[in-house]
Amino acid sequence: MKGLGVSPGIVMGQVYVDWKEQLEIEKDYVDDAEGEVERLNLAVATASEEIRQLYAGETVVVDKDEAGPDLYRVHGIMLGDPEFLGEIRDMIVAQNVNAEWAVKTVAEKFAQVFENMDNDCLKARADDVKDVSARVCRLLLHIEGGDLLKDEREGLILVCKSMGTAEISLIQKNNIVGLVCEEGTIGSHATIMARNQHKPAVVGLSGVADDVYHGDFIIVDGNNGDVFINPDEETIRECRARQKRESLFQEQLRSFAGRPACSADGVLLKVYGNAASDADIKSIVEVDGHGVGLYRTEYIYLTRAHLPAEGEQFWEYKKAMLAMKGRPVVFRTLDIGGDKIPSYLSMPEEKNPALGHRAIRYSLSRVDIFRSQIKAILRASAYGDVSILLPLISAIDEVRSAKNVIDDVKEELRREGTPFNPRTKVGVVVETPSAAVISDLIARECDFLSIGSNDLIQYTMAVDRLAAALSYLYSPFSPSVLRLVQTTIKNAATAGKPVSLCGEMAGDPLLSPILFGMGLRSFSVNPFEMLRTQWILSLLKTEEMRACADEVLNLATAEEIHRYCREHFSRFVSGDYVPTEQ
Ligand code: PEP
Ligand code: MG
Numbered sequence: 001m002k003g004l005g006v007s008p009g010i011v012m013g014q015v016y017v018d019w020k021e022q023l024e025i026e027k028d029y030v031d032d033a034e035g036e037v038e039r040l041n042l043a044v045a046t047a048s049e050e051i052r053q054l055y056a057g058e059t060v061v062v063d064k065d066e067a068g069p070d071l072y073r074v075h076g077i078m079l080g081d082p083e084f085l086g087e088i089r090d091m092i093v094a095q096n097v098n099a100e101w102a103v104k105t106v107a108e109k110f111a112q113v114f115e116n117m118d119n120d121c122l123k124a125r126a127d128d129v130k131d132v133s134a135r136v137c138r139l140l141l142h143i144e145g146g147d148l149l150k151d152e153r154e155g156l157i158l159v160c161k162s163m164g165t166a167e168i169s170l171i172q173k174n175n176i177v178g179l180v181c182e183e184g185t186i187g188s189h190a191t192i193m194a195r196n197q198h199k200p201a202v203v204g205l206s207g208v209a210d211d212v213y214h215g216d217f218i219i220v221d222g223n224n225g226d227v228f229i230n231p232d233e234e235t236i237r238e239c240r241a242r243q244k245r246e247s248l249f250q251e252q253l254r255s256f257a258g259r260p261a262c263s264a265d266g267v268l269l270k271v272y273g274n275a276a277s278d279a280d281i282k283s284i285v286e287v288d289g290h291g292v293g294l295y296r297t298e299y300i301y302l303t304r305a306h307l308p309a310e311g312e313q314f315w316e317y318k319k320a321m322l323a324m325k326g327r328p329v330v331f332r333t334l335d336i337g338g339d340k341i342p343s344y345l346s347m348p349e350e351k352n353p354a355l356g357h358r359a360i361r362y363s364l365s366r367v368d369i370f371r372s373q374i375k376a377i378l379r380a381s382a383y384g385d386v387s388i389l390l391p392l393i394s395a396i397d398e399v400r401s402a403k404n405v406i407d408d409v410k411e412e413l414r415r416e417g418t419p420f421n422p423r424t425k426v427g428v429v430v431e432t433p434s435a436a437v438i439s440d441l442i443a444r445e446c447d448f449l450s451i452g453s454n455d456l457i458q459y460t461m462a463v464d465r466l467a468a469a470l471s472y473l474y475s476p477f478s479p480s481v482l483r484l485v486q487t488t489i490k491n492a493a494t495a496g497k498p499v500s501l502c503g504e505m506a507g508d509p510l511l512s513p514i515l516f517g518m519g520l521r522s523f524s525v526n527p528f529e530m531l532r533t534q535w536i537l538s539l540l541k542t543e544e545m546r547a548c549a550d551e552v553l554n555l556a557t558a559e560e561i562h563r564y565c566r567e568h569f570s571r572f573v574s575g576d577y578v579p580t581e582q
Helices: 033-055 071-080 082-095 099-115 125-141 165-171 189-196 233-256 278-286 298-302 310-324 360-365 367-383 396-416 433-437 439-445 453-460 479-495 512-517 527-538 542-553 558-574
Strands: 004-007 010-016 156-160 176-181 201-203 217-221 226-229 268-275 292-296 329-332 386-390 425-430 448-451 499-501 522-525
Touching: 004 189, 010 176, 010 233, 033 071, 033 082, 033 099, 033 125, 071 082, 071 125, 082 099, 099 125, 156 165, 156 217, 165 176, 165 189, 165 298, 176 189, 176 217, 189 201, 189 527, 201 217, 217 233, 233 527, 268 278, 268 527, 278 310, 278 527, 292 310, 292 522, 298 310, 310 329, 310 367, 360 367, 360 396, 367 386, 367 396, 386 396, 396 425, 396 439, 425 433, 425 439, 433 439, 433 453, 433 479, 439 448, 439 479, 448 479, 453 479, 479 499, 479 542, 479 558, 512 527, 512 542, 512 558, 522 527, 527 558, 542 558
Parallel strands: 010 156, 156 176, 176 201, 268 292, 268 522, 292 329, 329 386, 386 425, 425 448, 448 499, 499 522
Antiparallel strands: 004 201, 010 217, 217 226
């Protein structure tokens, strides 16, 4: 099967289909309602036992007082709740319907009640109701399939229908090594997560989740979008040979680990890593990276069932600082909305979520949440070189409001006598055309800029980064995007402020030479791309690349720019070059 390769590499393993993907519940009428209630009772008892075992020893909490309720307790209570169960049983008896239909209907009603609540913690219970009822329905329907919390097999490849917050969490599990999805785009956060963790991924394979069985053998080639289900020996041999060539190339790149980045004519550069989890930080440490140029803190929020308290966040940030041993870490403040919505937060329903209440806009509307995050980051600044990065700024007023909150929190820390670095730098992500156009003004108001090309493409081209049908417009090669990037680099230089680029474009082997030619000296890329980026930059000469950048900026279409870059830099993609010794 052929799809779109969105995370490079070749991987083989067993298909893992989450059982929730297979849950299809239909209404049926039954003759024996009492027998149906018995069936329900049995499923509830089995689900209770499963949940007990599942979460036994699961809840590891840093600061007991500040943690939210643990999942086992919540799920267990739901299954023992007489009101919830009573209503299901009543429905079966009164309407003579099948148990799974009654569970689904009553659970939807309960979930809706929780969803309508203002309190974030209670709102999160909606997901618990859905999870518990899905478990009971699975038992009623005898659905086989994986449950990652219990699955101890290694080398699993997740096959799913769509990529939402749940799949983002699944991808982070160690035993998931690759990903195949019916939907998805190169710019979605689930695929960025796959690339960050070097898990090959192919998307856009319509019907694939129905074509495979849990446990099938599968090969995923994220380089060119090929997926082989139960392939023959010949295909396996070919893929193994390609895997071997790739790992040889990676071995050769190892010689760049721990070395300063430098162009062929001696310009000093920085290659930082993008992180969203402990695993990413570990990967950055493994290649001896220069620091973390973008820490996507929202994953601390997305991977929990409750709003992380200040103490929990502080622990996460401090852990990163200690791991990086004095190297800089840039913490981007909460960037939620769009495809990243924690279930427990009250977010308004919006027609255009990408243009709506996300990132800094959300933080400034929930100053309680923002303050707690800023306080945790500032506390972590006592443990190393910390910077704060503000996402989705589109107007100067937002920078000023955020800085007021930061100053206020600093005052509070001083009053309390809590140690922090008062000179913690504050930067702005330039990811809206508005911010790029006024980047000269923004640069005056902050300490550094970081270009977020993933969103800059989305907003410049006015194309939803999650819209597969329009992905032909979502291109980092678009002339308008590249011109805005260049404007921002120039404005930062004029203002004497450092500028970095932390979107996926920075690690694109066809584009990093052009960015260097435009004057970019700091690249923040996914951990797996760090050494390759260092290698590519080590082969470039300033004047030559400046000339290339000038040529590219005069081309009229994304296709022409892509062709130009392929003609000049495709050797960096194939990795045919053995890295040179510096
Ligand atoms: C970006 O928009 O380029 C970026 C780095 O952030 P994210 O992909 O998380 O939106
Ligand atoms: Mg962004």
